[in-house]
Amino acid sequence: MDQTSAAEPSEAADGPGAAGAQGAGAQVQHQITIPDSIPMVALLGQRDEVLRAIESGFPTVDVHVRGNLVTLTGRPGEVALAERLVDELSEIAASAQPLSADAVERAIAILTASTNERPAQVLTMNILSNRGKTIRPKTVGQKEYVEAIDRNTVVFGIGPAGTGKTYLAMAKAVQALQSKQVNRIVLTRPAVEAGERLGFLPGTLNDKIDPYVRPLYDALHDMVDPDSIPRLLAAGTIEVAPLAYMRGRTINDAFIILDEAQNTSAEQMKMFLTRLGFGSKVVVTGDVTQIDLPGGTRSGLKVVQEILDEIDDVVFCELTSADVVRHRLVAEIVDAYSRFETRSPAPREGWSR
Numbered sequence: 001m002d003q004t005s006a007a008e009p010s011e012a013a014d015g016p017g018a019a020g021a022q023g024a025g026a027q028v029q030h031q032i033t034i035p036d037s038i039p040m041v042a043l044l045g046q047r048d049e050v051l052r053a054i055e056s057g058f059p060t061v062d063v064h065v066r067g068n069l070v071t072l073t074g075r076p077g078e079v080a081l082a083e084r085l086v087d088e089l090s091e092i093a094a095s096a097q098p099l100s101a102d103a104v105e106r107a108i109a110i111l112t113a114s115t116n117e118r119p120a121q122v123l124t125m126n127i128l129s130n131r132g133k134t135i136r137p138k139t140v141g142q143k144e145y146v147e148a149i150d151r152n153t154v155v156f157g158i159g160p161a162g163t164g165k166t167y168l169a170m171a172k173a174v175q176a177l178q179s180k181q182v183n184r185i186v187l188t189r190p191a192v193e194a195g196e197r198l199g200f201l202p203g204t205l206n207d208k209i210d211p212y213v214r215p216l217y218d219a220l221h222d223m224v225d226p227d228s229i230p231r232l233l234a235a236g237t238i239e240v241a242p243l244a245y246m247r248g249r250t251i252n253d254a255f256i257i258l259d260e261a262q263n264t265s266a267e268q269m270k271m272f273l274t275r276l277g278f279g280s281k282v283v284v285t286g287d288v289t290q291i292d293l294p295g296g297t298r299s300g301l302k303v304v305q306e307i308l309d310e311i312d313d314v315v316f317c318e319l320t321s322a323d324v325v326r327h328r329l330v331a332e333i334v335d336a337y338s339r340f341e342t343r344s345p346a347p348r349e350g351w352s353r
Helices: 018-024 040-044 046-057 076-094 101-112 119-123 140-151 165-178 205-223 226-235 266-273 300-308 328-343
Strands: 002-008 027-033 062-066 069-074 128-130 133-135 154-158 184-189 238-242 254-258 281-286 314-318
Touching: 027 076, 040 046, 040 076, 046 062, 046 076, 046 101, 069 076, 076 101, 076 119, 101 119, 119 140, 128 165, 128 205, 133 165, 133 205, 140 154, 140 165, 140 314, 154 165, 154 300, 165 184, 165 205, 165 254, 165 281, 184 205, 205 226, 205 238, 226 238, 266 281, 266 300, 281 300
Parallel strands: 154 281, 154 314, 184 238, 184 254, 254 281
Antiparallel strands: 002 027, 027 069, 062 069, 128 133
16 A cells, blocks of 8 residues: 655644653654555445544544545654554455444454454454354454364353343354364353242243343354254254253264353353363353352352363463453443442442452
8 A cells, every 4th residue: 555654743832841842742744646446435434434434533632634645644653543544444344344433443443452363364364254244253262262163172151241242152053054174063051040930930841941042043043044043953963951951962073162151150161161072172251250050159150260271282372451342331330330340348238340
């Protein structure tokens, strides 16, 4: 991408500190020529949505667009970072991936984080496409999580709500099934209640189980043709069941996901992990800040980190509020609770850690 730059020093103040003031307020101007192969509407977004997001992300940088020439004016450090952002967004636009204000915010977060990852590498990593929708990681942490699933047999995805730990694991499971790396998908959750008891729910056993596995069905509907799901379930190609149904089994050639693993006991976690058969892959997801186990029961997800931490081919991926991809407030809520728990000397009655 063609780039030119010119220094434009700001006016210096009178007095002994003039030279320092001039250096601190120096302005530079960089020009970036966008290749003709990239439509400017793809780079700037509908109604200049992307352009406004760039300006919002760099309020001290003046961004001017004329034709396919982008001119950035401001302080050297800010202009250099904005220039890198435009380069990364151009690469994403060149891949025919739609850009949005959300993509700009995530790209800025990646650029300003202490990481060697490039936004274009993270935001163009496709996992699965279905009905015109592409599932891909949106943060560096999510990309590392997905890569860990590719490289290892057993992966633990641990993090707060909204970090995509279950959704991305489901996408990798469907991808593995479609590419014939596995013959089936097994999805399981512990049937632990936060209030109502399982036995008091109306209906058959399947009706009672449904509320616990419903989030897994919801994710499946995003990734697989809904009309094919009953057929896949009937054939056993996709199995959704409570954790108790795993006892006594050895599961071969399958992609196995244990969701809400913070609600397993140490014994249940051991039971589940020893179901692993030949040709299978296991992903365990959970949030250790949302434990619904009865008092005195230690979470199997916490215990297993101490037991398996040094075993090869077993990886623990820690996701944080920086990886939350839900509403902006979710990340702030997660951080607020974390600060509250740090300040609190002991758990309150009914408060789960």
